[in-house]
Amino acid sequence: EPEVTQTPSHQVTQMGQEVILRCVPISNHLYFYWYRQILGQKVEFLVSFYNNEISEKSEIFDDQFSVERPDGSNFTLKIRSTKLEDSAMYFCASMRDPNSPLHFGNGTRLTVT
Amino acid sequence: SQKIEQNSEALNIQEGKTATLTCNYTNYSPAYLQWYRQDPGRGPVFLLLIRENEKEKRKERLKVTFDTTLKQSLFHITASQPADSATYLCALHPGSFTDKLIFGTGTRLQVFP
Numbered sequence: 001e002p003e004v005t006q007t008p009s010h011q012v013t014q015m016g017q018e019v020i021l022r023c024v025p026i027s028n029h030l031y032f033y034w035y036r037q038i039l040g041q042k043v044e045f046l047v048s049f050y051n052n053e054i055s056e057k058s059e060i061f062d063d064q065f066s067v068e069r070p071d072g073s074n075f076t077l078k079i080r081s082t083k084l085e086d087s088a089m090y091f092c093a094s095m096r097d098p099n100s101p102l103h104f105g106n107g108t109r110l111t112v113t
Numbered sequence: 114s115q116k117i118e119q120n121s122e123a124l125n126i127q128e129g130k131t132a133t134l135t136c137n138y139t140n141y142s143p144a145y146l147q148w149y150r151q152d153p154g155r156g157p158v159f160l161l162l163i164r165e166n167e168k169e170k171r172k173e174r175l176k177v178t179f180d181t182t183l184k185q186s187l188f189h190i191t192a193s194q195p196a197d198s199a200t201y202l203c204a205l206h207p208g209s210f211t212d213k214l215i216f217g218t219g220t221r222l223q224v225f226p
Contacts, residue, residue: 042219045216048211056213091156103159107156
């Protein structure tokens with residue numbers, strides 16, 4: 001069964017550094033998402049992306065965050081200048097259409113020191 | 114304010130019993146509601162979707178109900194097994210103006226032999 005893949009599985013970075021988290025969504029899906037989960041807390045929506053543009057973003061998704069779909073397969077989340085509070089599990093997800101389930105990757109654990 | 118609440122942080126039951134998990138929401142009018150399973154360090158995995166015009170949905174040992182008057186969904190696992198131990202998340206699609214899913218805090222189910 002096709003799946004969403006994320007790399008790296010774990011990223012350690014120093015405060016102030018830029019990180020790029022990468023995702024390959026399921027190939028025939030059209031809607032793409034980033035969620036994050038701080039340890040022990042709920043899965044929080046960050047941003048949705050459709051038709052090569054952001055369709056919605058949360059309050060968390062400030063100017064330090066950006067997303068890109070540079071080619072037909074990859075979907076990336078960039079954090080320009082990481083903060084300690086950005087430490088979390090970041091999940092990429094994709095969906096075929098708005099009435100179908102979300103398919104999640106297994107996440108990138110980001111640790112900011 | 115808008116809230117999705119899963120009433121138990123943790124639920125412990127004996128193998129073979131039925132587990133019942135509750136999801137309540139306020140100030141949403143979701144078109145549908147979904148349930149996901151999340152294992153430690155992994156992304157959520159879709160289990161069931163129920164639409165606002167459906168009262169009940171079943172899949173093998175799983176059953177979901179959706180009461181739009183009570184603003185509540187119940188998730189049942191019958192003949193529970195230790196392998197069912199995981200965190201279960203409810204998620205709703207807030208409305209036609211958005212394609213994101215909003216997640217509840219989750220209920221950690223532990224099935225002991």
